[in-house]
Each structure stands twice: as structure tokens, then as C-alpha cells.
Amino acid sequence: MRIEDEIKQPVFRxxxxxxxxxxxxxxxxxxxxxxxxFKPYGLTLPQFxxxxxxxxxxxxxxxxxxxxxxxxxxxxxxxxxxDRLVEKQLVTRTVCPANRRAVDxxxxxxxxxxxxxxxxxxxxxPTHMGLGSLSAEELGLFNDLLDKLRTVE
Amino acid sequence: MRIEDEIKQPVFRxxxxxxxxxxxxxxxxxxxxxxxxFKPYGLTLPQFxxxxxxxxxxxxxxxxxxxxxxxxxxxxxxxxxxDRLVEKQLVTRTVCPANRRAVDxxxxxxxxxxxxxxxxxxxxxPTHMGLGSLSAEELGLFNDLLDKLRTVE
DNA sequence: CAACATTAAATGTACGTACATATATTTGCA
DNA sequence: TGCAAATATATGTACGTACATTTAATGTTG
Numbered sequence: 001m002r003i004e005d006e007i008k009q010p011v012f013r014x015x016x017x018x019x020x021x022x023x024x025x026x027x028x029x030x031x032x033x034x035x036x037x038f039k040p041y042g043l044t045l046p047q048f049x050x051x052x053x054x055x056x057x058x059x060x061x062x063x064x065x066x067x068x069x070x071x072x073x074x075x076x077x078x079x080x081x082x083d084r085l086v087e088k089q090l091v092t093r094t095v096c097p098a099n100r101r102a103v104d105x106x107x108x109x110x111x112x113x114x115x116x117x118x119x120x121x122x123x124x125x126p127t128h129m130g131l132g133s134l135s136a137e138e139l140g141l142f143n144d145l146l147d148k149l150r151t152v153e
Numbered sequence: 154m155r156i157e158d159e160i161k162q163p164v165f166r167x168x169x170x171x172x173x174x175x176x177x178x179x180x181x182x183x184x185x186x187x188x189x190x191f192k193p194y195g196l197t198l199p200q201f202x203x204x205x206x207x208x209x210x211x212x213x214x215x216x217x218x219x220x221x222x223x224x225x226x227x228x229x230x231x232x233x234x235x236d237r238l239v240e241k242q243l244v245t246r247t248v249c250p251a252n253r254r255a256v257d258x259x260x261x262x263x264x265x266x267x268x269x270x271x272x273x274x275x276x277x278x279p280t281h282m283g284l285g286s287l288s289a290e291e292l293g294l295f296n297d298l299l300d301k302l303r304t305v306e
Numbered sequence: 307c308a309a310c311a312t313t314a315a316a317t318g319t320a321c322g323t324a325c326a327t328a329t330a331t332t333t334g335c336a
Numbered sequence: 337t338g339c340a341a342a343t344a345t346a347t348g349t350a351c352g353t354a355c356a357t358t359t360a361a362t363g364t365t366g
Contacts, residue, residue, distance in 0.1 A: 001303065001304065003296065018296055019284055019296055019299075022295075022299045023183060026176065063344075064344070064346090072177065073322095077322075079347085081321090099331080100331060101330065101331045101343065101345070130303055134172070138298060140168065145295045145298070148287060149295070226352095228353060229354085233316090234351090252313095254361045254362065256314085
């Protein structure tokens with residue numbers, strides 16, 4: 001559906017403004033679908049992403065600094081997201097013996113099992129998440145346009 | 154810059170995953186730039202958008218329901234955003250005489266003046282906000298791809 | 307008219323983001 | 337050694353989003 005119809009605004013001042021609004025709206029649309037997909041498992045998207053990073057490290061621990069480095073959004077507060085995962089016993093947090101400033105964060109068996117159940121449902125495949133309607137060629141074009149959009153000066 | 158380099162992840166499992174991450178990342182990138190542009194004026198983006206809606210109604214009042222209807226994000230909490238605008242005296246809130254359940258929200262002279270100052274700086278033009286690097290043709294294509302992306306089934 | 311449903315907005319709670327500051331530990335160097 | 341700087345994380349505050357519940361006013365219907 002065209003963005004004009006989605007948000008019931010028949011006309012934009014220019015194509016730039018339309019693209020800005022379309023981009024924000026579409027990103028929000030995608031985020032809502034992702035959040036809804038995780039909800040039955042009691043997870044948010046940032047929590048899911050951290051669990052995946054921890055599984056990538058498993059059985060080695062990760063530190064908060066490593067999580068921040070791997071996360072898309074650098075300003076998000078990894079400490080507090082880990083807090084919630086600890087409460088749900090999906091993750092453990094222990095002082096790092098080698099460097100007592102740091103903490104060792106590990107995914108638990110429960111966490112691994114939950115991650116497995118979430119992924120078994122193919123929650124992130126394009127059909128569920130949109131984008132299924134774009135061809136490989138269109139996806140490539142789309143990625144190029146996004147990259148170009150961010151170039152300033 | 155390519156998304157692979159932006160987030161230092163050299164490879165994606167497939168083009169879909171790359172597009173999803175690229176879309177989220179780019180929308181976040183844009184939102185950061187917008188927030189930074191409004192910050193010197195003590196405004197957030199939702200506050201700015203509500204001020205614009207109120208100016209569109211001026212000198213008539215708007216209700217909370219009208220604001221929600223016009224806002225991109227329907228689940229955001231217009232009541233509380235208006236709270237902050239009232240505190241800053243950019244907006245007034247009075248009980249609607251015709252329907253005492255509703256409230257009449259009006260932009261003040263201070264609010265109009267602030268909006269004028271913000272816009273005088275061209276804060277939302279494509280050069281400041283990115284997208285300046287895209288041609289008219291590319292913008293059209295980009296909008297079409299976003300619209301198509303959201304079609305499911 | 308009274309009882310109940312509907313409507314409009316406000317409030318509460320959980321979570322995340324953005325940014326500043328605090329606390330504890332380690333490192334480096336005079 | 338001792339002390340300042342750097343490092344790793346936690347905490348605090350303001351704001352917004354998502355969603356449920358509450359409060360007050362208005363409609364509706366028997």
C-alpha cells in the first residue's frame with residue numbers, strides 16, 4: 001500500500017519529505033512485527049539480539065563492552081537489558097576473575113533452549129517480517145539506496 | 154558507506170537479513186540526526202510534530218483524539234507529550250465547553266514563535282537530514298520499494 | 307429517569323533510549 | 337609506593353512507546 005494511503009496524507013511537500021516519512025513509518029512497521037513475534041516468548045528484540053550474541057560466544061562469556069560493540073544501537077543500555085535476562089534466568093552474570101571491573105555474562109541452558117524454540121518458528125524469515133515481496137534484484141537495489149541515503153556532504 | 158562497514162559485520166546470512174538490518178540502522182541514523190537538530194530548541198521530534206499539527210489547526214483547538222489521528226505512531230501517548238508542551242508554555246489545555254470529556258489544546262504565541270525559529274533554520278531539509286545524495290528518480294524508486302516491502306501475502 | 311454502555315482522556319507499569327554521573331578496579335608513571 | 341588517569345560497569349533522570357486500567361462525562365435504552 002502506498003504511504004499516502006497508509007497514513008491518510010494525500011500529498012507531501014516534496015519527495016524528500018515523503019521519503020523521510022516513508023522510511024520512519026516502514027521501520028516502525030517492521031519493528032512492530034518483530035516485537036509481536038517475540039512477545040509470546042516474553043522477549044523484546046534487544047533481549048533476543050543479546051541472547052544471540054551470547055550464544056555466539058558460548059561457552060565463553062561475554063562482557064558488557066562486547067555486547068555494546070556487537071549491538072546495532074551503541075547508546076542502548078546493555079547493563080539493564082542484561083538485568084532483565086538475569087531475572088528470567090536466561091543469562092548469568094558473575095564478576096570476571098581476571099579483571100574484577102568486568103563481568104562475565106553467559107547464556108544458560110534455559111536461554112539456549114528458548115532461543116532454539118524462537119528460531120524453530122522461523123520468526124525472522126522474510127514472509128513473516130515483510131520483504132518477501134521484493135526480488136533479489138530489488139533487495140540489492142534497496143540496500144544500495146539505503147547506503148547512499150546516509151552519505152552526507 | 155556500506156552497511157557492512159558501518160556496523161563492522163562483513164557478511165549477512167542473506168539479502169533479506171541485510172535489508173532488515175540496513176532499514177533499522179538507517180531509520181535510527183535518521184532519527185538521531187533529527188533529534189540532534191531539535192535539541193538546541195529543547196524539543197523532541199514528537200513534540201515538534203504535535204506543534205505542527207496544532208499550528209495547522211490554529212486558531213481552532215485540537216483534541217487529544219485529533220492529535221493521535223494525525224500522528225504517525227498511533228500508540229504513542231499524546232496526553233503525556235502535551236503535558237511537556239504545557240509545562241514549557243508552548244501549548245494550552247482547557248476543558249472543552251461543548252464536551253467536558255474532551256480537552257481543547259491550542260498552540261500559544263510562544264509556541265508559534267518557536268516553530269518559526271526552528272523552521273527558519275531549514276532543519277528538515279535534505280542536506281541536513283541526509284537523502285540529499287539521492288536524485289529525484291532514486292527517491293521515487295526508494296519510496297516504491299518501501300511501499301512494496303510492506304506488502305505481505 | 308435510572309442503569310448501563312460508550313467515549314475521551316489520564317494514569318500506571320514495564321521497557322527501551324539518550325545522556326550524565328557515580329563507583330569500583332586497574333594501570334601507568336612520578 | 338602512591339596517586340592520578342583510564343577502564344568497566346552501574347545508576348539516575350528525562351523522555352518516548354506499548355499496553356492495560358481508571359476516571360469522568362455523555363449517550364442510550366428500557
